[in-house]
Amino acid sequence: MKRRDRKGFGLAEQIIALAVLAVLVAIAVPALHRMLETHELRAAQGDYIAALQHARNLAVNEQVRIIFCPSRDGLRCSDDDAWSQGWLIGKADVDKDGQLLGSPRYIGRKYRDTLVIVSNKQKYIWFSPDGSASNTWQSLSFCVKGDRERLLTVTISSRGRVKGGVAQNPATSPCFATN
Structure with a gap:
């Protein structure tokens, strides 16, 4: 009787390979999730730095008072210090503290609920025509x-x-007062 050369893998080898692959994926998923959260955190920080610099440039170039504030609805400044729902940039209403005069010039996006962005003092930031806050x-x-x-x-x-930077003393951060 002639013996044929077998090519390929048998069922047992395929099952073992799938089991090894499943174990490797189970180990990698938490690390990948943490890496994606860190990326979103850094992207949010970069977005806010760019938006704040843009708001300052608008104030200087147009010689008007510009407000940068948190917003929940994308139309008005909200009256809290949570910035995770988005932000607005526009002309500041000098008669109403913390509100826009007219419609917003720019609207920032909302981030996932696991990301917390809070301010330490004020509920908005004003840039004067000379660029100062x-x-x-x-x-x-x-x-x-x-x-x-x-x-x-x-x-x-x-x-x-x-x-932008990394916090030196996380224990005193207002970020964890909301957790």
């Missing part, structure tokens, strides 16, 4: 709910300069 040394904290290790900040100086 009226409510001095404002900062925003960015974190993932339940994770005290990953905390980013954006700081706005009284001169209106915007700087």
